[in-house]
Amino acid sequence: MAQSPGDPPPTVPLVDSPSRAAHREAAQEGHEIDGPGTTHISDRGAAQRRVFHSKVDTIRPTYGFEDVSLAPGTDTIEPADVHLAQTFAGIELAVPILASAMDAVVDPRFAGELARLGGLAVLNLEGVQTRYDDPDAVLARIAAAPDDEVRLLLSEAYSQPIREDLIATRLAAIHAAGSKAAVAATPAAARRFGPFCAEHGADLFLVQSQVSSARHLATGYDPLSLEDFTRFMPIPVAVGNTTNAEAAFALMEQGAAAVFVGVGPGAACTTREVLGIGVPQVTAISDVAAARDAYLAETGRYVPVVADGGMRRGGELAKAIAAGADALMLGSPLARAEEAPGHGTNWGMAAPSPTLPRGTRIKVGTVGTLERILFGPAHVTDGSENLVGALRQSMAALGARTIREMQAVEMVYAPSVQTEGKSWQKAR
Secondary structure: OOOOOOOOOOOOOOOOOHHHHHHHHHHHOOEEEEEOOEEEEOHHHHHHHOOOOOHHHHOOOOOOHHHEEEEOOOOOOOHHHOEOOEEEOOEEEOOOEEEOOOOOOOOHHHHHHHHHOOOEEEEEOOOHHHOOOOHHHHHHHHHHOOHHHHHHHHHHHOOOOOOHHHHHHHHHHHHHOOOOOEEEEOHHHHHHHHHHHHHOOOOEEEEEOOOOOOOOOOOOOOOOOHHHHHHHOOOOEEEEEEOOHHHHHHHHHOOOOOEEEOOOOOOOEOHHHHHOOOOOHHHHHHHHHHHHHHHHHHHOOOOOEEEEOOOOOHHHHHHHHHHOOOEEEEOHHHHOEOOOOOOOEEEOOOOOOOOOOOEOEEEOOOOEOHHHHHHOOOOOOOOOOOHHHHHHHHHHHOOOOEHHHHOOOEEEEOOOOOOOOOHHHOOO
């Protein structure tokens, strides 16, 4: 009988008919019924059983300095009772500060001044200091060049050959200035100049590349064997840079005297933009520190971890130590010193590349002496001066007498810590 528009819907049977039950059961199993007694695999049912594995499903969270904060505990101590001294790769340091191997930061005069203040400067073995009799003139030209001309100028300046006589001269000048002589070079230059540096008085050799690995594969040449290099070098060999715990552990196994952490965090470095690689520093430091602790437990040898780059203010220095660093390598913050040879500018070590620059010249200005930047008194309120004083004060507030104790303080995820209640400071 036909149903008229105003009639209620027909009653749904309470008991399935055999055909209805079969259809429902087949659908649940991923089949469809075309006709009586006929089924086939349903595309919809098969899709319901597929499992898709997306890379973003397993992305791990990582943390930079702005993502975390240090949580006070039960104890506090006097800042004067904080002990910052350590023996780093056989070199005594009064403060855990290393100056980056950047031409705008380190020359023999700067190395002597930082040594007087308790730190250690690392000279770029492939920079202008070892290519020119008068590097100051070259540095002044780079600092004064217009922005649209500086890239070509950098490429030309670094095209001159490295001279062994200048390497020997700079090593002697660093010693004469009262500092230990630490030098840095890429793996290729390390193979060529490492033994020469050791013979002419270098105290520490840093093999430094964009990303350091325990095993580098190449078909066009024979890569540097770190294990062989550390064995035949008569001085300590440090290695950088890495962000990976397994790689760091392997580098330690191959004889690294220290491991440097950081891929692309520096203010003058553009590696993260150009190549898309890098790990935020808090996570990277913590991961490599975990490798250091595991290596110590297995071998009894302690390999210092150096946080390299990404730090500008005292709070960031404190967070780097709390994340697990033993020492801190600074570039642009120290390029602002009157003693720095860059005339208020700085540039990344890969900036001179003629084919793919991964650094840029930045203008940081000159704000005062190196002593004021490290020990104050600060003339600003943003934490960029009196860096060591800020580190000492932070450790005291957290009850940490030593760097090792500072590595054990609580760290919390706090992305709002720098903005909470600070709206009136935005114009600062």
